[in-house]
Amino acid sequence: MKPQSTIIVPSTLVLLLSFQLIAAAADTHESFLQCLSLHSENSTSISKVIYTHYNSSYSSVLELTLQNLRFSTPATPKPLVIITPIHVSHIQAAIKCSQKYGMQIRVRSGGHDYEGLSFRTSYNSPFVIIDMINLSSISIDVENKTAWVQVGATLGQLYYRIAEKSPNLAFPAGSCPSVGTGGHISGGGWGILLRKYGLAADNIIDAHMIDVQGRFLDRKSMGEDLFWAIRGGGGASFGVIVAWKIKLVDVPSTVTVFTVRRPWDQIATKLVHRWQHVAHKLPEDLFIMVFLRSLSSGTEGNRTMEAIFQSLFLGGEAAPLMQRDPDCGGKKTVMKRAGFNQS
Ligand SMILES: Cc1cc2nc3c(=O)[nH]c(=O)nc-3n(C[C@H](O)[C@H](O)[C@H](O)COP(=O)(O)OP(=O)(O)OC[C@H]3O[C@@H](n4cnc5c(N)ncnc54)[C@H](O)[C@@H]3O)c2cc1C
The missing domain is CATH 3.40.462.20 (Vanillyl-alcohol Oxidase; Chain A, domain 3)
Structure with a gap:
């Protein structure tokens, strides 16, 4: 049997290599943050919605909508950066820069994913969370029985806004008020109006999303195939959904x-x-x-x-x-x- 050769590495060399690795990671980190500012329309506004380990609010932002506490342990991989976009260009910048620096992306709306897929990875690769919490506007058009809802809005917020405008309109979706419209509708979304009106995804008439190339798309520009896929196939497989145009359905004022x-x-x-x-x-x-x-x-x-x-x-x-x-x-x-x- 061939004798195994042993290489003795001096501890100073190990230390030196570790410092170099840490310095390289810090460089990448810094360059990634610069890239975000460069690619967003307003670099001042994006700097206000970026959270890294150096921010005191990093943990609270991470945990704010982390709904499955099984994945809130010290061993759960943590994102290098959390971005809470207030503008579409922040999402586009996050996509472009993540590609450039080899980062995975996780997209979170309500944070109710059963596997925690919106806020963790199962690999050891660095990742970024795009948390849609700030994009949560809802505008209701009672006359045309439609509404635009941004994905950061929860089902509860949506139902509340509809009820404020009319006691005879509703949206057929799930019953848990803190579930996000982003993950829920892109996965189908069933609720107690199901028998009469079908799934939430059946009642979507348009959508805004950013694809992997950073393009802003609506139903017309994404085409019917992709529009079909994001209504049930899981949004994150195709891009970042920004907003849904929904069809409101008739309900009696007393149920x-x-x-x-x-x-x-x-x-x-x-x-x-x-x-x-x-x-x-x-x-x-x-x-x-x-x-x-x-x-x-x-x-x-x-x-x-x-x-x-x-x-x-x-x-x-x-x-x-x-x-x-x-x-x-x-x-x-x-x-x-x-x-x-x-x-
Ligand atoms: C307590 C509870 C009650 C529930 N009740 C119901 C119910 O009544 N009916 C029902 O049908 N389901 C129900 N669900 C399931 C729920 O609809 C799904 O877990 C849904 O995916 C959660 O969406 P979210 O935005 O809250 O979660 P998130 O964790 O934010 O996202 C879930 C998935 O969607 C992706 N995603 C989120 N936002 C976007 C986006 N903007 N663009 C692209 N991808 C995105 C995420 O990356 C992740 O893969 C329930 C779940 C829980 C935990």
Whole structure:
């Protein structure tokens, strides 16, 4: 067997190399920041929305919409720079400079990504977060039943602004108010108006985005293929979405909501079974969904289940409708047969 050769490296040389690496990283970092100023329309304004480890507010900006605390650990890779654009040119500068200096980009709107993909990488490469939090304007056109919403706005903010303008308009999307319109709509987005109006992505009529070459695109200039892809295919696969033009839908000013909770017993089993057969046959104005969840019961650490039925009816009185069975020509009662009337 060939003897292995051993190279002895003096510790001073290791130290010297480490200093050189740190100096090179600092140089790149500095050049990257200069590049951002150079490529944005107003270099003063971009300097106000750049956060690096040297800023005291770096951690609070990073954690502000980091919604999944599993990824808020010291071991989670941290971005070299966070940019919170207030102008489209800031996004364009971030894209151009990241390419030039070999940085990955993460785009964050509401920060609700289940895998934390909007604020971390699974590689060891340096990365930048473009956090859209400052681009959150919403303008509603009641007459034409449309609105422009920038992606930094959350679903809750959008619903609030629509309700301020009209009690008879709504947007069909998810129920969690802090979910961002950027990630939600580009991934599809379902909610309690789904049966009548489809997904959030079905109700998009235009979009503004920046592509990988830094071009500002709208529906016409991006073309129908890309417009189709960003409504369900995940925005970050294609660029940075800046704003959506959405179609508002009609709703009555009075709606009915109710929640029925059942502990997991034979009646609950029957209810869930029955729900699977009738829920999709009910009139479109009535939406009933069911959550099955496990709970700890008692001090023994035992677990049990419960079924939670949540419902929205687009009208004032749901009870007469609930007493008709769509499977039986509307004669027998859905609720009674399945046990909704048992307390
Ligand atoms: C508590 C909770 C409740 C939820 N409720 C519902 C629900 O009722 N209905 C439903 O359909 N879904 C629901 N979801 C799923 C949610 O819609 C998705 O996780 C969605 O992607 C979150 O969007 P975000 O902007 O908040 O997240 P982010 O973490 O900011 O982004 C999610 C993904 O989209 C990308 N992205 C974000 N903004 C942009 C942008 N401007 N341009 C390009 N790419 C972008 C990110 O890079 C990331 O890959 C829920 C999630 C949670 C955690």
